[in-house]
Amino acid sequence: MKTLLVILGSLPLLAQQPPAPTAPATMPAPVTPPAPAATTSDAPSPVPSTEPMFSGWIDLGYRWQTGVGGSLDTYRSIINLGSGPKFLGTDFTLSDPKHRWFDTIQVRADSWGDEPSSSVHVEAKKSGVYDFNADYRDFAYFNFLPTYADPLFSQGIVLNEQSFDTRRKIAALSLDIRPGHWWVPYFGWDHDSSSGDGATVFVTDGNNYPVPNTLRDSTDLYRAGVRFEKRHFHVTLEEGGTVFKSDQNLYQNPGSTNYGNFSSAIFGQTLDLTSLLAAYGIGGSSAYSKALLTANPASWLNIYGQFLYSQPNTNVHYQQTNTGNLYLQSQILFYSSEQQVINAAAEQPHTAGSLGAEIRPFKGLRIIENWLTDRLHDAGSSAALGTLLVTGSPLAMSSLIASTLVSNYSQESLDVFFDASSKITLHGGYRYVWGDALYAFLPPAGLVSSDQEQLRQNIGLGSVTYRPAQKLSVTGEVEGGSSSGVYFRTSLYDYQKVRAQVHYQPLQSLSVSADFTLLNNQNPLAGTNYDYSSSQGSLSLYWAPRASKIFDIQGNYSRSDLRSNIGYLDPGTLSPEVSRYRDNANTGSALVDIAWPHGKRFAPKLAAGGSFFISTGSRPTSYYQPQAKLWLPLGKHVSWFSEWRYYGYGEAFYLYEGFRTHLVTTGVRFTP
Amino acid sequence: MKHRHAVLLGFVLGAAPFWVAAQALPPGYIGSQTCNGCHEDIYNGIAKSPHHLVDTDKKRGWDGRACEACHGPGQKHAESADATLIQNPGKLTAAAADKICLNCHLNTPTHVGLLESSHAHNQISCTACHKVHSSEPLVVRKAEATNKLCASCHLNEWAQFQRPFHHKLPEGDMSCVDCHNPHGSIRPAMLQIFAANEPGCFGCHGDKRGPFTFEHAPVRFQGCQACHEPHGSANPRMLIRADVRFVCLECHANLPSAPVKVMGVVPPSFHDLRSPVFQNCTVCHQKIHGSHVDRNLLK
Numbered sequence: 001m002k003t004l005l006v007i008l009g010s011l012p013l014l015a016q017q018p019p020a021p022t023a024p025a026t027m028p029a030p031v032t033p034p035a036p037a038a039t040t041s042d043a044p045s046p047v048p049s050t051e052p053m054f055s056g057w058i059d060l061g062y063r064w065q066t067g068v069g070g071s072l073d074t075y076r077s078i079i080n081l082g083s084g085p086k087f088l089g090t091d092f093t094l095s096d097p098k099h100r101w102f103d104t105i106q107v108r109a110d111s112w113g114d115e116p117s118s119s120v121h122v123e124a125k126k127s128g129v130y131d132f133n134a135d136y137r138d139f140a141y142f143n144f145l146p147t148y149a150d151p152l153f154s155q156g157i158v159l160n161e162q163s164f165d166t167r168r169k170i171a172a173l174s175l176d177i178r179p180g181h182w183w184v185p186y187f188g189w190d191h192d193s194s195s196g197d198g199a200t201v202f203v204t205d206g207n208n209y210p211v212p213n214t215l216r217d218s219t220d221l222y223r224a225g226v227r228f229e230k231r232h233f234h235v236t237l238e239e240g241g242t243v244f245k246s247d248q249n250l251y252q253n254p255g256s257t258n259y260g261n262f263s264s265a266i267f268g269q270t271l272d273l274t275s276l277l278a279a280y281g282i283g284g285s286s287a288y289s290k291a292l293l294t295a296n297p298a299s300w301l302n303i304y305g306q307f308l309y310s311q312p313n314t315n316v317h318y319q320q321t322n323t324g325n326l327y328l329q330s331q332i333l334f335y336s337s338e339q340q341v342i343n344a345a346a347e348q349p350h351t352a353g354s355l356g357a358e359i360r361p362f363k364g365l366r367i368i369e370n371w372l373t374d375r376l377h378d379a380g381s382s383a384a385l386g387t388l389l390v391t392g393s394p395l396a397m398s399s400l401i402a403s404t405l406v407s408n409y410s411q412e413s414l415d416v417f418f419d420a421s422s423k424i425t426l427h428g429g430y431r432y433v434w435g436d437a438l439y440a441f442l443p444p445a446g447l448v449s450s451d452q453e454q455l456r457q458n459i460g461l462g463s464v465t466y467r468p469a470q471k472l473s474v475t476g477e478v479e480g481g482s483s484s485g486v487y488f489r490t491s492l493y494d495y496q497k498v499r500a501q502v503h504y505q506p507l508q509s510l511s512v513s514a515d516f517t518l519l520n521n522q523n524p525l526a527g528t529n530y531d532y533s534s535s536q537g538s539l540s541l542y543w544a545p546r547a548s549k550i551f552d553i554q555g556n557y558s559r560s561d562l563r564s565n566i567g568y569l570d571p572g573t574l575s576p577e578v579s580r581y582r583d584n585a586n587t588g589s590a591l592v593d594i595a596w597p598h599g600k601r602f603a604p605k606l607a608a609g610g611s612f613f614i615s616t617g618s619r620p621t622s623y624y625q626p627q628a629k630l631w632l633p634l635g636k637h638v639s640w641f642s643e644w645r646y647y648g649y650g651e652a653f654y655l656y657e658g659f660r661t662h663l664v665t666t667g668v669r670f671t672p
Numbered sequence: 673m674k675h676r677h678a679v680l681l682g683f684v685l686g687a688a689p690f691w692v693a694a695q696a697l698p699p700g701y702i703g704s705q706t707c708n709g710c711h712e713d714i715y716n717g718i719a720k721s722p723h724h725l726v727d728t729d730k731k732r733g734w735d736g737r738a739c740e741a742c743h744g745p746g747q748k749h750a751e752s753a754d755a756t757l758i759q760n761p762g763k764l765t766a767a768a769a770d771k772i773c774l775n776c777h778l779n780t781p782t783h784v785g786l787l788e789s790s791h792a793h794n795q796i797s798c799t800a801c802h803k804v805h806s807s808e809p810l811v812v813r814k815a816e817a818t819n820k821l822c823a824s825c826h827l828n829e830w831a832q833f834q835r836p837f838h839h840k841l842p843e844g845d846m847s848c849v850d851c852h853n854p855h856g857s858i859r860p861a862m863l864q865i866f867a868a869n870e871p872g873c874f875g876c877h878g879d880k881r882g883p884f885t886f887e888h889a890p891v892r893f894q895g896c897q898a899c900h901e902p903h904g905s906a907n908p909r910m911l912i913r914a915d916v917r918f919v920c921l922e923c924h925a926n927l928p929s930a931p932v933k934v935m936g937v938v939p940p941s942f943h944d945l946r947s948p949v950f951q952n953c954t955v956c957h958q959k960i961h962g963s964h965v966d967r968n969l970l971k
Contacts, residue, residue, distance in 0.1 A: 077908075078836050091814070108814060110844060117845040123813075127725075137845070148908045149916075151949040161955055170876055180725065192878040203956050203970040208949070219878030221867060227781055234779035242867055246879055261949045278971070282964055284883075288868035292784040302774075306784050306858060308869035312883050316964040318971075342965045348883035352869035354858055356787040366767060370787045372858060374869070376892065380885030382965060401967055405887045415793065419765045425795050439889045439935065441967065451889070451935045465795040470762055475794055487893050488923050489934050501825065515827035525933060527925070538827035558831030568918075568925035571943035571950075579918045583906065587831040611834050611842075613906075619914035621906040623836045649836055 054672055056092020056107075061085075061641075061667020070649075070659035073144040073160075079647050080116035080142055081663055087112040088667055102126050116140040131176040139168045141194065147654045151261045152210075159199065161210040161261075166196025184227040188240075193218035202250055202278065206327030207260035207271040209252070217246035217282075225290070233295035242312065244284035252276040254323075266327055269334060273324040281319075286312030302358040304370075311349045318342040328388065335388040335395070346380035364419035368429075371412050378405040402442045409435040415461065423468050427477075429461035437487055454485040457492075471505040486523070489530060489566065493523035509547070513540040527576075529567045536560035550597050555590040562617075582617030605631040610646075620652035634668075642666040697737065700745030707739040707746060710753075715739075720807040732776070742772050742804070766797035773798040782855050789856025796825075801854065815847035822848040829903055838904030850876075851902065860895070871895055873902075884962030888969060889935055890923065891961055916952040917945065 065083045068075045087109070094105040102124050109120040119137040124130075142165050147153075149162040171191040178184055195216040202209045225238030252258055254275040262271070288310035295303045320340040327334050356370030379402070386397040415429035435455035444450070463477035479497040486493055498518040505511040515538045523530035537559055544552035562583040570577050591609035610626035629643040643665045650658035697703055704727055708715040718724055718738060727738035734741040742761060749758035761769040770792075777783065777798075786792050791800075801821060802810045812818050819841050823830035826848075833841050840846050848854075851872055852862045859865060864872030866881075873896050874881040880891075890898040899919050900910045913919045923936035943950045954960050959969045 106813075117840055117843065119815075119845065121813075139840070139845070143909070145908045149952045149955050151947075151952070151955055154948060162952075162958060168876065180729075190875065192876055194879065200958055201955055203958075208956050217879040219874075219881070229779055232779070234781065236781040236784075238868075240867065244878060244881070261955070280964065286867060290868045292781050294779050294781075294784055296778055302778060304784055304787050308858065308865075310868045310870065312867070312870075312881070314883055314885075314964065316885065318965045344885040344964050346883040346885045346964070350869055352858055354785075354788065358787065368787055372788070374858070378883050378887055378892070380883065380887075382885045382967075384965070403886055403967070405889060405892060407893055417767065419767065422763070422765055422768075425765055425767070427793065429793075437889070437893055437935070439887070453933075453935055461793075463794060465766070467765075477794060487935055488890060488898070489925065489936065490898075490922055491894070491934070503825075513824065513827060515825070517828050528934070536828045536831070538831055540824075540827050556827060556831065558828060558834075560828075560831070566922050568921045569927070569938045570945060571921075571939040572941055572945060574927070574938065574941070579913075579922050581913050581918065585835075585906070587834045589834060613834050613836065615906050619906050621836060623834075 053096070054092060054094055056090065057669050057671045058090040058092070059088035059641075059667055059669050061088050061665050063663060063665040066662040066664070068659050068661045071146060071657050072659070073146055074649065074657045075647070075659040075661060077143045077145050078649065079661070080140055082114060084114055086115065086665070086667070088665070099126065116142075125179075128178065128180050131179045133172070133174045135170075135172045137170045139170070141166045141168045141196070145657065147657055155263075159210060161199055161201050164196060164198030164215060166194050166198070166215055168192070168194045182229055184229065186225055186227065188221075188223045190221040190223075191218070200250060201261075202252075202273065202276055202322070204271075204273075204322075204326055205329040206266055207262045207273075209258045209260040209273040209276075211250050211252045211258065211273075211276055213248060213250040215248050217244070217248075219244045232297060234293070236290070236292040238290040239288070240290070241287040242285060244282070244286075244312075244314065246280065246282040248280045250276060250278040252322075258324075269325060269327075271325055271327055273322060273326070275324070276320075276322040278320040278322070279318070281317040282314055283316075284312060284314035286310055300360045303355075304357070305355045306353055308352040309350070311347065313347040314345065316342070316344040318344070333390055333395075335390045337389040338386060340384060340386040342382060342384040344380065344382035346378060348376055348378040350374075350376040366417040368415040368417070369413070370415075371410070373408075373410040375408045376406070379403070404438065404440045404442075406438040407435065408437075409433075409455070423466060425465040427461070427463040427465075431457075431459040431461065433457040433459065453487050455487060456484040457486075458482050473503045474501070476500045489523065489528045490532075491523075492521055493525075493530065495519065495521040509545045510543045511541075514538065515540075527567060529565070529578075531565045532563070534560070534562040548593065549595060551592060551594045553590070553592050556588065558585075558587040560585045560587070580618075583615055583619070584617050585613060585615035587611070587613045602633045604633075607631075622648070622650045624648040637671050639669040639671070640666075641669060698745075700747045701737055701740050702746045702750050703736045704739045705736070706750055711739075714805045717805045717807040721804075721810060723804065723810075726776075741776075761797075761799065766795035769797045769799060773802075785853060785856030785858060785862070787856065788858060789854075789862060791854060791862075792856065800825075814844075815841070815850075816844040818847040818849055819844070822854075832901070832903035832905075835904035835906050837906070837908060837910045839902060839910075861897075863895075880961045882962050884959075884964055886963045886965075886967045886969060888960060888962050916954055917950070920953045920957075 062085050063081065063083055065081065089110040091108045096102055103126050106123040107121070110118065112118045117137065117139045122134040124132045144160050144163040144165070146158050146160060148160050150158060150160055152159060169191070172189070174186065174188040176184055176186045197212060197214045199210055200213045202211050219242055221240060221242045223238055223240030225236060228235045252273060252275055256274070258273040260271060260273065291307045293303070293305040297303065318341070320338070323337040325334060325336065326338065352374040354370060354372040356368065359367045361367070381402045382400070384399045388395040388397065411431055411433045413429060413431040415427060418426045420426055433455060436453070437455070438450070438452045440450040459479060459481040461479050463475065465473070465475045467473040477499045481492060481495050483493045500516045502514045503511070516536070518535045519533070521530065521532040538556060540556045542552070542554045560583070562581070564581040566579050568577055568579050569575070589609065589611035591607060594606045596603040596605070606628070608628040610624070613621070613623040615621050625645065625647055627643065627645040629641060631639055631641045633639045645663045646660070648660040704715065718727070723738060726732055726734045726741050727736060729735060740746050744759040746758055761772055774783065804810070812821055832838070841848065851864055853864050854862065857863055857865060858869070859871055864875065866872050866874040870881065896902065899912060901912055902910065905911060907914050911919055924939055926934060926937050928937050945951065949955060957969045959966065959971060963969045963971065965971060
């Protein structure tokens with residue numbers, strides 16, 4: 001027995017590595033670890049070897065929609081949840097205790113079964129070998145709001161002429177090889193596509209005609225790179241490219257007559273469209289390069305830099321054939337059919353980069369200097385050939401237009417941070433922003449053939465962070481800018497921004513947060529007279545007594561006010577007018593979670609709450625979303641739940657756009 | 673009695689490796705196993721987190737001392753059980769706490785935009801979002817949990833998502849980090865980046881990317897936010913104004929004959945605002961994000 005105990009007790013000694021040379025004699029500071037020489041005992045692998053192979057849950061259920069009162073189109077544009085059996089979601093992890101092909105595979109999925117949005121996400125990893133991520137999302141992108149673009153509403157026609165019913169699919173794959181090593185190759189693929197149909201407008205000189213159209217586009221991005229991560233520097237080099245396709249078709253079948261949005265006759269003739277086929281064939285590609293750098297060559301210096309270059313291009317072949325009684329305003333003539341072919345191309349070399357450093361000359365002081373630039377040059381050209389049939393005779397037309405858009409943006413900033421004590425940090429900074437922009441056409445024609453502007457801004461920054469205890473923090477920041485040149489009338493000109501945040505946790509179970517923002521912007525230039533002011537304040541509370549064993553409460557309330565006045569010209573009369581926009585809103589949300597205290601293993605849980613949004617001003621709106629959910633464990637691995645939701649939406653100016661509906665979902669959660 | 677001696681001998685021999693290990697530690701250090709004696713829950717949490725590599729990977733220089741990699745030498749604290757004799761990053765300034773994290777994590781692509789990060793400028797430390805001690809992942813991944821984390825500070829932004837027209841964050845279909853890079857980005861508002869240097873919006877809205885033969889200048893110069901409230905709005909299409917015409921006319925109000933100070937000319941006079949056709953400019957100017965074939969963005 002003694003022998004056995006001695007052998008057992010000695011086993012760890014036999015497993016020991018021989019002690020390596022000890023660490024440097026001087027005690028290293030915690031932020032500067034010693035050279036990788038200090039070897040101690042082989043710590044037992046902290047990863048438990050008996051992890052379960054499968055952990056997680058799966059939710060299956062059924063949803064009833066009780067019917068939509070009011071505008072179904074608005075409901076579908078905002079909510080779009082329907083009835084039927086649903087795979088509501090899952091979240092599980094597969095673990096391999098032997099770590100053969102993977103350490104863990106995590107899977108998350110939400111909302112499958114004819115839902116307005118569905119997603120699935122997979123993460124698989126094996127430590128030091130690979131790290132794989134896959135993400136897929138599918139969105140129903142439906143927008144048929146009656147009021148948005150309905151010029152015929154006064155004639156009793158409810159038709160949003162810029163509406164669509166599409167599905168957008170977004171996917172991403174990424175694979176890192178040898179994560180955790182000093183060089184890591186990686187690969188990625190991102191995909192974004194959309195397809196569906198909708199309504200749009202075919203525009204001609206004399207009239208414009210709402211027509212159906214089909215939409216389809218896709219973008220694929222491929223990338224590969226390598227990361228070099230060393231102790232004192234890191235470099236990432238990445239090359240990538242995209243492939244883009246877009247096909248939109250507008251059509252009106254022969255045999256029907258479309259009188260368009262203007263019903264008034266021109267020279268006694270009523271304009272109409274009797275057939276249309278317009279097809280966009282758009283293809284594009286791009287190549288890009290990315291180089292990233294971080295380095296800490298000295299303990300008091302960090303350097304950051306990035307160089308980003310891309311050159312996307314597109315090539316377009318557009319064909320159009322249409323018939324009807326149509327009008328060419330520039331030549332005051334009517335024609336009965338038109339054929340048009342346009343070939344166009346655009347290219348946009350785009351370079352961006354930044355270089356900055358954080359310097360820490362002594363403890364408590366940080367100086368950050370950063371330069372950033374973003375420069376793009378878009379060059380496009382379009383060649384159009386057309387034939388009009390005018391009283392039986394063809395009339396050929398052609399045009400060639402080139403366009404240029406240039407943006408050169410730069411900023412230089414200097415920030416100083418000073419830790420006045422371990423509880424107070426002061427920050428002051430200055431940023432200078434400059435740039436120039438050009439937008440021009442050749443040959444010059446029309447209203448303006450060239451716009452060229454300059455951007456010059458001087459911006460001051462300051463902030464205070466006060467944290468007297470871990471339970472209380474207060475942050476206040478201000479930013480003020482003055483401009484001598486901006487690109488647009490509504491750009492930030494002479495402005496002030498303020499933000500304040502407070503977090504307080506007086507008890508372990510109670511926390512309170514507040515957030516306040518303010519933005520004032522004035523552009524006093526003659527003709528603009530822009531006066532903008534917005535403010536928003538929010539208060540949040542979370543109370544979870546007894547670690548939420550009985551109940552917890554969370555609530556948020558927010559008040560926002562926006563006021564904007566800006567001068568503009570009425571295009572018809574060129575008389576000066578003022579555009580006034582107001583938006584004053586109250587927003588709140590609350591949720592109470594209640595656990596039945598005496599049920600032990602089969603204790604039901606109830607969550608109830610919801611949110612509201614009520615605004616006044618230029619578009620008074622109300623939006624209510626109360627909800628309640630009941631959980632009832634039925635066994636060790638099965639729970640039953642039911643949820644009720646109500647959606648109520650109303651607009652004071654467009655009563656017919658409101659809706660209300662109840663949704664009831666019931667289901668079962670399996671927890672293997 | 674013999675059995676008692678045998679057990680004692682076995683215990684002494686069994687503990688010997690730890691004693692030997694302690695001898696190999698630099699002065700002042702005690703090793704994670706000693707920390708485990710009092711902080712077992714934290715130790716177990718670390719053991720399930722990626723930080724367990726600090727304890728096991730000799731190349732990192734902290735093998736067997738993961739706790740002290742961040743908290744500093746623990747001998748005095750262990751001997752006295754005095755909380756003031758150990759470094760608590762939670763009580764340091766954000767910059768000092770971050771320096772501990774960046775000691776290992778600075779030289780990664782994640783932090784290349786750090787100087788442009790408003791989080792860094794506002795003293796938001798790494799541990800505000802990353803739970804170092806938890807057995808849960810270092811940072812939440814699920815969209816709902818991510819949004820909840822961001823919303824705990826960004827109360828105002830979260831309130832904007834309660835407006836009727838919004839990106840689908842309250843529904844849990846998207847997360848804040850789909851659009852923003854919390855570690856900083858070269859784009860304004862820490863926007864994510866698409867294809868090296870373009871706004872992350874194009875990652876989902878690829879049809880708006882172009883390049884277009886005929887660009888709409890504000891899209892390139894000011895971004896989508898020139899016309900849209902990406903967090904949420906009471907106006908359709910998340911527009912910044914209730915009526916589309918005012919979104920446009922607030923910029924398109926400069927006389928061509930006047931010395932142009934800013935971009936955007938007033939539309940031709942046939943745009944009679946009394947007619948409903950002209951009250952939504954995008955009825956005709958449907959390619960408002962840029963057109964491949966028409967200079968006036970009509971098709």
